[in-house]
Amino acid sequence: MIKKILLPAVLILISLGTIFAQERLVNKANEKYEDYSFSPAIDIYQKVLEKGYVSSDLLKKLGNSYYFNADYQQAAETYKRLVDEYESEVGPEYYFRYAQTLRTLGDYDRSDAMMSKFSDLTADDNRAVKYKSDTDYLAEIEKNSGRYELQPFEYNSVYSEFAPTFYKEGLIFSSDRDTGNLARYRHTWNSKDFLDLYKINADSVSENVVTKMDRTINTRFHESTSAITKDGNTIYFTRNNLKEGKFVKDDKGIIRLKIFRATVQDGEWASIEELPFNSDAYSVANPALGPNERMLYFASDMPGSFGESDIFRVTINSDGTFGTPENLGPNINTASRETFPYVTSKEILYFSSDGHVGLGGLDIFATKIKNNRFTDPIFNVGRSVNSKLDDFTFIFNEETREGYFASNREEGTGADDIYSFVENTPLVFDCFQQISGTVRDKISNEVLVGATVKVIDENNEEILTTITDSEGNYSLTIDCNQGNFVRALTEGYVPAEEYLGTSDGKPRIMDFYLERDTVTAGFGDDLAKLLQLSTIYFDLNKYNIRPDAEVEIQKVIAAMDKYPSLKIKVNSHTDSRGVDAYNLWLSQKRADSTVEYMISKGITADRLMGEGYGETRLVNECGNGVRCASDKHQLNRRSEFIILE
Structure with a gap:
């Protein structure tokens, strides 16, 4: 009976002694590891592993010791065991190092899988950002190879x-x-x-x-x-x-x-x-x-x-x-x-x-x-x-x-x-990109001649500048190896800006549509002239809104949307042909149809008025009894947009 009791006790003591011995070895290895003495740390960790003792901490430090000694084969095997047996205890850095060691072995598919895990765990890490932005990195490397x-x-x-x-x-x-x-x-x-x-x-x-x-x-x-x-x-x-x-x-x-x-x-x-x-x-x-x-x-x-x-x-x-x-x-x-x-x-x-x-x-x-x-x-x-x-x-x-x-x-x-x-073949560091376009008024669509176009880098320093020509066009050559802001501006308008990141250098068209910073007008001014709109004309004896006129009225509507306090009076006119009373009625119908069209597009009725003036405000000499060409009579069949408030 005593022998039966003593035998398990002895086995327990031996087991405890073995555990304590292993812990002492691990502590000694950890001291070497913390002292950057990776080579002796490796020897001790391996002895402990051979005796059957293992933990996630031991595998992490052993893997790192191999990694920092550039023994990537052994590091990969150790990190693999760490990931396979202790996945819940593996931090993102170990996935990254495991991915690196797999690359040294040429196992790029497995490496990419580990980098994907690393990226999922550390979305803000710039290594993850670089990896996600260059998933075809092997093809990019091949472009620079063989030089x-x-x-x-x-x-x-x-x-x-x-x-x-x-x-x-x-x-x-x-x-x-x-x-x-x-x-x-x-x-x-x-x-x-x-x-x-x-x-x-x-x-x-x-x-x-x-x-x-x-x-x-x-x-x-x-x-x-x-x-x-x-x-x-x-x-x-x-x-x-x-x-x-x-x-x-x-x-x-x-x-x-x-x-x-x-x-x-x-x-x-x-x-x-x-x-x-x-x-x-x-x-x-x-x-x-x-x-x-x-x-x-x-x-x-x-x-x-x-x-x-x-x-x-x-x-x-x-x-x-x-x-x-x-x-x-x-x-x-x-x-x-x-x-x-x-x-x-x-x-x-x-x-x-x-x-x-x-x-x-x-x-x-x-x-x-x-x-x-x-x-x-x-x-x-x-x-x-x-x-x-x-x-x-x-x-x-x-x-x-x-x-x-x-x-x-x-x-x-x-x-x-x-x-x-x-x-034999130099790396190409310089990258040039041609950018061109037109600068226009956002509401009238008229080109803005002499507008300034600037290129500003990510440190807010101006690099290039030019002005638009007689047709509102510009052209610049920028460095496409870096991010740039392209900004268009001119007096009386709110500047517009667009960001261009690094690119492959292909030409780029960038048109800018500038908004006026304010409507500098007073009571009685014609908004159409201020916005440089084309004149709104009507066909002979008709008061429906023509397609070309609809385009221009939309620009007036855009201006009224931008300036909610703006109120407009639509003044409509006819040419001199026909009976005066009929012309007065026709011009009123033209004013009414213009106002109704604008209301249908969302402008409230309290911001609009319409009045017809018949043939009383001709813009040329084509009055009653005067022989004029049809295009001259057309100039009088028009609507104006007079600012009330």
């Missing part, structure tokens, strides 16, 4: 090489190829050696020899992405947050990245200083100089960021000080990663992102900087520069059409490899 001829960088190794920078006749690049480092100097993010900066064919002892930059630049920890001035005398580079040779961690225990600047003194790099907008609380990395070297672009997760890393820029003042960093905005930055900026001599911004829709992992995108703004469409540069995996640190010489970038694609030599390329 580059690629070659491997002959100095790649079995380690990582990336972040090329033009320097003199050669390059500076980043690598972890120095295997002499002790294991304690390896980064726990990916268990790789720390990075240093190297140079080739620039200040080397001989040609085609890779040499490490001197110790004033390189430390035993990370130095990577760099930017250097054209004269070669100033370099900006990324380094771990160090003080007196020791790591500095933030409140969460994370070692951040900072940008440093060094200058050449007596042929050596000296005066190394960190930039003033660095912080112990966030990372600042991946510097790039604008074409005039007065603007520094960089990546950061500083306050004001939209996502995991955003691209910023800051002015470099003439005295070497800096302005205030500026986020490039939601057209460039998303809730994911935007990083590794590069700006060409023609102000084309290239950058890497996994927030914009691409082929998988980080893709390289390009956009034109216009008027110091980033409102143009963003182009995926296409295959073969972009692949299913990560593609980044793109640089390009627009004069030679040659450049370099890095990728971790499967056919590479090492973990990351540099590739050289020649661009």
Whole structure:
């Protein structure tokens, strides 16, 4: 009996011991994960999984650890298990990352299904907006593909090489190829050696020899992405947050990245200083100089960021000080990663992102900087520069059409490899659209000669202006890569405006119909003349409303609808032919029929009067006994619209 009691107790103790051991391992893995030590965290999480312990939190962190280490195959498998087994506990970001990993595997249908779920859960996320607005993204990417001829960088190794920078006749690049480092100097993010900066064919002892930059630049920890001035005398580079040779961690225990600047003194790099907008609380990395070297672009997760890393820029003042960093905005930055900026001599911004829709992992995108703004469409540069995996640190010489970038694609030599390329077909950034039309009075339909037509951008700045010709026509050519407002205006009228978004550049006809801002008239004025209406005529001996007259009366009705206090007296007339008494009766019938027509169209009777004047108010010499042509007599058979109030 005692044995029967002891056996279950022992089993319970063993089971509890196993659970406690697993929880300790999970806690240890979580500590590594929170410390960005993803490689050891992966090892521990996998051990726990092998022992049969699983939870949604474990799968989330394991999937993220693979994701941030660019092991997309393992990340996809982990996210799949998370979605399949814990769907109710899966937040939108995991659908997004799962979709990204599926793209790297070429499973675009499944990826699109996950992006659709992500979009349904986060309708306001700009990544969802971009995805929904470009559902045929693969076809768009194909349009830009095949423009580059690629070659491997002959100095790649079995380690990582990336972040090329033009320097003199050669390059500076980043690598972890120095295997002499002790294991304690390896980064726990990916268990790789720390990075240093190297140079080739620039200040080397001989040609085609890779040499490490001197110790004033390189430390035993990370130095990577760099930017250097054209004269070669100033370099900006990324380094771990160090003080007196020791790591500095933030409140969460994370070692951040900072940008440093060094200058050449007596042929050596000296005066190394960190930039003033660095912080112990966030990372600042991946510097790039604008074409005039007065603007520094960089990546950061500083306050004001939209996502995991955003691209910023800051002015470099003439005295070497800096302005205030500026986020490039939601057209460039998303809730994911935007990083590794590069700006060409023609102000084309290239950058890497996994927030914009691409082929998988980080893709390289390009956009034109216009008027110091980033409102143009963003182009995926296409295959073969972009692949299913990560593609980044793109640089390009627009004069030679040659450049370099890095990728971790499967056919590479090492973990990351540099590739050289020649661009055979440039991206087309400029888009022109012809817009034309006519400006008219809304009520009278008369053309408005000399009316002004303006093009105003989304920042309310006037870009173009023209005036209508003698026929009320205008024509303008606008930039269809950005949204514009087209506005027509002239004195005495309320301006009219229409918005044109980005387009394919096809010609567009835009007619404007302007309303008068007020009826500047007084008692006794003829409204028809003020509105520039055609005269309302009647046929001989008839008082019915002719079709041509109906069109003009409708314009009077429109004016009375617009100005509810307006009251009108309809004065009708005849020509001189016929008996005077008959003509007086006929003109009254014409006045009455006009008033009745207007009442039938919604104008109240208390706003209308009608009076016939027969032949007493002729407009020409065609009186009794005067021989006149029929068209002259026609001019007297008319109605007028006299303002009473």
